[in-house]
Amino acid sequence: MTTTKVLLIGASRGLGLALAREWARDGRHVVATVRGSGRTPLHDLADADAGSDGGPEPGRIEIETVDVTEPAQVTALRDRLADRTFDLLFVNAGVTNQPEGTVAETSTEEFTRVMVTNALSPLRVIETLQDLVAPGGTIGVMSSGQGSVANNERGGHEVYRGSKAALNTFMRSYAARHEGERRALVLMAPGWVSTDLGGPGARLSIDESIPNVVRTLDALRDKPGLHYVDYLGRTVAW
Template sequence: MSTTDSGPAASTGARILLIGASRGLGLALAQEWLRGGRQVVGTVRGSRTGLHELADAHARADSPIGGLEIETLEVTEPAQIEALRTRLAGRTFDLLFVNAGVASEHEETVAETSDEEFVRVMVTNALAPLRVVEALHDLVTPTGTIGVMSSGQGSVANNERGGHEVYRGSKAALNTFMRSYAARHREDPRTLVLMAPGWVRTDLGGPDARLGIEESIPNVVATLDALAGRAGLHYVDYLGRTVAW
């Protein structure tokens, strides 16, 4: 585990557990929250990632704000989720945000997709996030927020052009599973969020995406902040607009 000294400014920041922070949107979220003085525990799969480089840069800063810890987690391995839960026992967070996910490797129709590819995408994007939420939700304060990175492509109502069928299906499944979770916890005062970050230029989104990270991520953070304290499930985009189911 790597840590940085948080400094006095971070004492007013929220405590965030970010699942999937090694690159792309997850790494950008960690950076944005650190800039805002938040305390971040971020998970990665590899031994040396962009999050480690961020931690190094953060430690070298003259006036570091926020604090960063790095944990290792492969979200598709239930034993690793339970091990993380054990390591974090006794700690509390204001926000649990599950960002980990994958894109489809190919653009076949569902019928053309191999069993292996279908299982890989569905397990990573739909099953694993709910396993994480179920295992870690009690680390979130009663007035805190539990969020997962969804997609506008998870909207069934807005799917008028098709394409990206397995990815779309995995995000629609994620949304449904979170809705079931919300129904089972309808008396829970925590805020639940399905976040659609927009089509963003990352390794997953590709070079032709409409938004840069700098256009999406600060707005994602602002939207999560604005929803804090509003119990129930919210399916919103990076600008806080409700997305049709």
């Protein structure tokens, strides 16, 4: 079954923006969020005329505002959307940090920033917004192949890796608490994609990753339980 109504958290740029564009092009209705009140590329996408530069039809994208690190804002978003039901909740919001240096060399403030944004906040969002997702729908979150403990054979990016490994563990706990429910739960590893976060040396383009991410999420609908997969639908080792 195709996902038709999407709640996308974190879509102002990069992978989130590309996801909003892909879903809207496919005729899905997307409620997508940005942080703060400034204009973003998502606003330009939402304003695009039908057929202009491949843009979606007007009205396919609604924009909401939320900072996922502020629980009161997440609750306020839940209240604004209380009468809506979505086929998919996908949490994309996340940050990175400098790849150099060990975790011990990272300041407490920087460690806290990355962990709160990448691991704690997505679960708070999911716990707060889960009731907006249809019983047979999907709850997904943007993870990373770097969150795999088994595949960490080279080190590097220690704090970012740790935040994604923590996110994966927290989602596994969430899945255990919701065992028996019909919803599919997805940890998505999109590949190393060329964005502001991924950097110019990344192996994949957005066009190589994101359409496959969407297809993989569609394929997992109606498949309950937790799935840790990459953009091609391949299982990632924990």
